Amino acid sequence: MSGWLTRNIPKIVVAPSLAAVLFFVYGFIVWTGYVSLTRSRIMPRYDFDGFGQYVKLFRTPRWDVAMENLFVFGLLFIAVSIALGLLLAVLLDQRIRAEGAIRTIYLYPMALSFIVTGTAWKWILNPGLGIESVVRSWGWESFSFDWLVDPEMAIYTVVIAGVWQASGFVMALFLAGLRSVDQEVIKAAMVDGINLPRIYVSIVIPSLSPVFLSAVIVLAHLAIKSFDLVIALTGGGPGYATDLPATYMYAMAFSRGDLGQAAASATVMMMTVAAIIVPYLYSELRPRHD
Amino acid sequence: MAAQNDAVLKIEGLTKSFQNVHVLMNIDLAIEEGAFLVLVGPSGCGKSTLLNCVAGLEAPTSGRILIGGRDMTDAAPKDRDIAMVFQSYALYPNMSVARNITFGMKVRGATRAEQRSALEKVAHMLKIDHLLNRRPAHLSGGQRQRVAMGRALVRQPKLFLFDEPLSNLDAKLRVEMRAEIKRLHRALGATIVYVTHDQTEAMSLATEVAVMEGGVIAQLGPPQQVYDYPVNTFVAGFIGSPAMNFINGRISKDGGAIRIQVSFDGATRELPADHYPFGGGIEDGAEVILGIRPEYVSGSDPSADRPNVALDLVPTLVETNGFDQHVNLAFGDSEISGRFSPREQIKLGTPVRTRIDLSQISVFDRETRQRL
Numbered sequence: 001m002s003g004w005l006t007r008n009i010p011k012i013v014v015a016p017s018l019a020a021v022l023f024f025v026y027g028f029i030v031w032t033g034y035v036s037l038t039r040s041r042i043m044p045r046y047d048f049d050g051f052g053q054y055v056k057l058f059r060t061p062r063w064d065v066a067m068e069n070l071f072v073f074g075l076l077f078i079a080v081s082i083a084l085g086l087l088l089a090v091l092l093d094q095r096i097r098a099e100g101a102i103r104t105i106y107l108y109p110m111a112l113s114f115i116v117t118g119t120a121w122k123w124i125l126n127p128g129l130g131i132e133s134v135v136r137s138w139g140w141e142s143f144s145f146d147w148l149v150d151p152e153m154a155i156y157t158v159v160i161a162g163v164w165q166a167s168g169f170v171m172a173l174f175l176a177g178l179r180s181v182d183q184e185v186i187k188a189a190m191v192d193g194i195n196l197p198r199i200y201v202s203i204v205i206p207s208l209s210p211v212f213l214s215a216v217i218v219l220a221h222l223a224i225k226s227f228d229l230v231i232a233l234t235g236g237g238p239g240y241a242t243d244l245p246a247t248y249m250y251a252m253a254f255s256r257g258d259l260g261q262a263a264a265s266a267t268v269m270m271m272t273v274a275a276i277i278v279p280y281l282y283s284e285l286r287p288r289h290d
Numbered sequence: 291m292a293a294q295n296d297a298v299l300k301i302e303g304l305t306k307s308f309q310n311v312h313v314l315m316n317i318d319l320a321i322e323e324g325a326f327l328v329l330v331g332p333s334g335c336g337k338s339t340l341l342n343c344v345a346g347l348e349a350p351t352s353g354r355i356l357i358g359g360r361d362m363t364d365a366a367p368k369d370r371d372i373a374m375v376f377q378s379y380a381l382y383p384n385m386s387v388a389r390n391i392t393f394g395m396k397v398r399g400a401t402r403a404e405q406r407s408a409l410e411k412v413a414h415m416l417k418i419d420h421l422l423n424r425r426p427a428h429l430s431g432g433q434r435q436r437v438a439m440g441r442a443l444v445r446q447p448k449l450f451l452f453d454e455p456l457s458n459l460d461a462k463l464r465v466e467m468r469a470e471i472k473r474l475h476r477a478l479g480a481t482i483v484y485v486t487h488d489q490t491e492a493m494s495l496a497t498e499v500a501v502m503e504g505g506v507i508a509q510l511g512p513p514q515q516v517y518d519y520p521v522n523t524f525v526a527g528f529i530g531s532p533a534m535n536f537i538n539g540r541i542s543k544d545g546g547a548i549r550i551q552v553s554f555d556g557a558t559r560e561l562p563a564d565h566y567p568f569g570g571g572i573e574d575g576a577e578v579i580l581g582i583r584p585e586y587v588s589g590s591d592p593s594a595d596r597p598n599v600a601l602d603l604v605p606t607l608v609e610t611n612g613f614d615q616h617v618n619l620a621f622g623d624s625e626i627s628g629r630f631s632p633r634e635q636i637k638l639g640t641p642v643r644t645r646i647d648l649s650q651i652s653v654f655d656r657e658t659r660q661r662l
Contacts, residue, residue, distance in 0.1 A: 187347050188380035191451075192394035192441065193368035202393070206384035 029270065036263035044259055053264035063265065066243040069155050073244065074223035076159045077166070082215055084163060085170025090200055092171065093178045103175065106168035114165065118232025121161040122148070125233075151241035154234055158226075158242055161233055166222060170215050177211035178204065213280070220276050224269060245269045297356070298323050298449055298481040299344065304353030306339055313339045315505045317353070321483070321498060326475050328484045330492035331502035332528070337485045338453060340502070344483060345374050345451050358448045370449075373442035377454040379434040381426040381441075388413075388422040391440045412440040415474070432463045439474070452484040456491065468494060489529050493517065501525045518650065523659040526581050526652055532616055535582045535626040538656065543574040550580055550653070554601070554622050561646075562597045566653055568662050578662065581652035584616070587628030589643060596649040602641040619644060 039049045057063050088106060092099055109117065124130040125148040135143040147153035181204050189199045227246035234242040236251070243251075245265055253262035297320040306314040314336045321327045329337040342348040344355060346367035355363045362370045381390050391412065392405040400408075413419045416436045426434055435455060442450055452471075456464045472495055475482055486492055492499050493513045500510045501524075509521045520526035526534045539550040542560065548568070549560040561580070603619035603626075610616075615630045619642075628644060636642055653662045 182378055182380060184376040184378045184380035185382060187345075187367075188374065188376055188438075188441075189382070189394075190347065191345055191367045191372060191374045192397075192445070194394060194397050195368075198397060203382045203384065 032263045032266050035259060036267045038260060040259040040263070042257035042259065049260075053260040054268075057261060057264045057268070060261075062240050062243060063245075063248060065240055066245050066248040066265075069242060070224065070244050072155055073158055073162070073226075074220065076156070077162045077223050078216060078219040080159065080163045081167045081170050081219055082212070084167040085215070086174050086205070088167065088171040089174035089178055092175055103172065107172050108168065109165045110169040112165065114226065114229040115232045117161050117165045118229045121157065121164070122233050125157050125160075148234065149238055151238045154238060154242045158230055158233055162223070162226065162229060165229075166219060170219070173211055173215050173218075174208065177208045181207060213283075217276065217280050221273060224273055224276075245272075296322060298325070298358060299327075299483065300354075300356040300359075301340075301344070302354040302356070304340070304343060304355065305351045306336070306343060306348065307351045313505055314343070314350070317507060319500065319507065319510070321481065323481050324479050324497075326482045326484065326495055326497045327500060328486060328492040328496035328498070329500050329502055330486055330489055330528075331508075333487060335502040336505040337487075337502050341451055341453055341483060341485045344449075345372060346370050371447050372449045372451055373445040373447040374451040374453065375435075375438045375442050375455045377457050379426070379431075379438045379458075381434055381437055383426055386423050386425060387418065387429070387437050387440075390426065390437055391444055394441065395444055408444045412443045415443070415477075416440050416470075431459050432467060435459065435467060436470075439471075443474075443478075448481065450480050450482045452482060454486055455484075456486070457488075464491075471495065490531065493529065499529075501528060503528075519661070520581070520652060521661050523579060523581070523654050526654070530583060532584045532627045534652070535584065535587065536654075537580045537582070537621065537624075537626065539578050539580045541572050541574060541576040541578055543572070548572065550578065552580065552622075559599070559601075561599055561648060563648070563651070563653070565597055565649065566651060568653070572662060577656040579654040579656050579659070581654060582626070582646060582648075583650060584627045585629050586647040586650055587619070587626060588645060588647075589630045589634050590645070596647055598645050598647045598649075600643060600645050603644045604641050605636050605638055608636055608638065617642075 034046075035044050036053050037049060037051070038045055038047055039052065092103060092106075096102070125145070127133065127144075127146040127149065132143060132145045135145070147157045185203065186199055189203055190196075194202070225246055226244065227250065230236060230242055230244055230247050231250075236243045236247045240248075246269065249262045249265040249269065252258045252265065299319070299321050301317055301319040304314055304317040304319075305312070317340060319327075329340060331337050339348060343350045344357075346362070346365060350363065353363070354361060357370055357372065382393060385393060388409055392400075392409050395405050395408060409422070413422060416439060418433065418436050418440060421429060421433060421437070426437070429437065438455070455471075456467050459467060468491060471484075474480070475495075484495060496513050498510065499513050499516045501508045501516060503524050509516055509525045516525065517529055520529065520534075523536065527536070537552050539552045539561070541563075542549045542551050546564075548563045548566070550563045551558050551560050553559075603621060605617050606620055606625060607618035608615055610632065613632065615632055615634065615636060616627060617630050617636055618625045618627050630636060630642075634642075654660060655662055
């Protein structure tokens with residue numbers, strides 16, 4: 001009996017959380033998937049309706065805006081965060097003074113919640129309160145920086161706030177990668193007559209491809225599920241100009257009383273994430289030969 | 291000044307300090323074209339720092355470095371006309387073998403045709419023709435080291451620098467690559483500065499050995515000279531394996547005859563030392579250390595005309611390695627090691643007739659530990 005207990009105690013301990021995860025995560029994924037195939041409105045109705053909700057979803061202009069925003073935001077957010085993070089990491093890699101302090105300063109925004117970031121940037125970018133009003137008070141009366149309230153440009157303010165939050169983290173990733181580069185390789189390149197910028201471009205950065213992959217994965221899932229940033233910064237506005245799929249889903253589920261639409265959009269989002277994560281897992285978990 | 295220009299590498303009064311730690315102290319060194327200088331010493335003796343200073347990867351605190359007669363003390367590594375091979379091979383991980391070798395040439399502005407002909411030449415010389423399209427990750431240690439050497443060779447520099455290039459290889463491969471490096475040195479007439487902590491490597495490769503200790507060059511000379519006439523007990527103990535035997539003794543002068551008294555099993559033995567060229571003369575009663583290489587401690591009869599002494603010593607440890615037996619023998623309250631013929635029957639604890647050939651002894655002052 002005690003032998004049985006010793007053998008099985010890890011399984012017994014893990015079982016409740018496994019059951020909870022199975023039910024609350026995977027169970028509700030299945031449930032959401034099912035609801036997206038019904039004609040549910042404010043309350044779930046379990047009458048099967050095929051892909052009607054998806055057809056409706058892809059005919060909705062607001063969903064098009066949300067997907068387009070996700071595309072613009074995701075691409076810019078990932079590209080700019082990586083470029084800026086890499087640049088900061090390379091500069092920080094030059095064995096400068098007070099590196100630890102500077103690293104912490106750049107990394108700190110990651111410790112903030114997106115709500116805080118969004119609220120802070122809402123004030124900074126508010127034409128009546130932030131940058132525009134400050135520059136005007138310096139006497140530059142015609143200065144205008146009103147992206148936050150411009151439906152065409154508002155999505156870029158989300159990019160700015162997102163980049164501010166994430167690029168320090170990307171910098172930390174790249175810095176760790178740069179530190180793991182064999183210093184003798186850099187010495188060898190210097191003796192070989194290659195100048196420092198070229199060493200970085202041709203030798204060091206190409207050897208960081210695993211770090212690029214990690215950075216893209218982390219940033220991509222941040223982009224897809226970024227919901228709180230938009231809610232805090234623009235509330236999806238002006239109008240629905242900065243809606244993302246996540247805010248669209250939230251609006252459908254909780255303020256528009258359209259559970260079917262919400263479930264369909266949630267399923268599309270999950271498919272999008274899967275399209276990114278599955279190839280990554282496949283490449284990471286496959287047995288290696290070298 | 292003309293003589294100075296003949297030296298491919300000349301180092302004058304080189305000092306390197308980190309805060310209060312003096313890593314290198316007032317190093318003077320000059321080597322001629324075609325020389326193979328090996329810097330050898332225990333870890334922390336400053337040999338790698340010296341090499342990095344020559345390469346321009348570290349800036350000396352004071353002193354001058356001349357390469358090919360030109361002052362290169364403050365020049366960038368790429369302007370020094372040198373090539374360097376590193377312990378970790380330091381290949382560019384994202385490039386094929388061929389690109390590893392030619393990338394430096396490309397950056398320096400060589401044409402495609404030049405790159406290809408240089409690549410073909412060194413690939414053939416180093417027998418890496420079949421590996422040119424592989425990545426460094428898919429090469430063995432020995433192959434990587436060949437590629438690293440190929441990258442150095444295509445530079446055709448005035449001076450090659452090797453920083454412990456064989457330390458990461460297994461024993462068999464190390465011997466192979468050692469021979470390869472020696473052959474390349476002969477074939478190319480290259481001038482090489484080579485750092486190692488392995489005295490065997492130093493002895494077998496060098497035309498000049500610099501034994502370093504605590505930031506200074508203890509002795510500089512051809513390998514055989516350093517082996518036969520070590521200037522102090524450090525060099526004597528570091529070069530040679532098994533290490534030289536040290537026996538405390540006292541000089542006794544009796545008329546014209548000079549003898550070294552050693553205590554042995556409570557009694558005092560006198561060993562003849564008339565043949566030893568005491569540099570500045572020697573005083574009666576001087577405290578000395580007698581240094582004898584293990585190969586001069588054996589069972590075989592040395593030639594009759596060589597000064598020698600025969601003792602019965604008790605073996606405490608026997609190591610057989612096929613071509614001889616390495617035997618530790620109790621000598622008073624310490625031990626000495628000797629090399630015996632493998633045919634000799636040696637039993638632990640049974641005294642064995644041991645002849646000590648005194649023709650190649652070294653005598654050191656016990657106070658200063660310098661050679662007398």
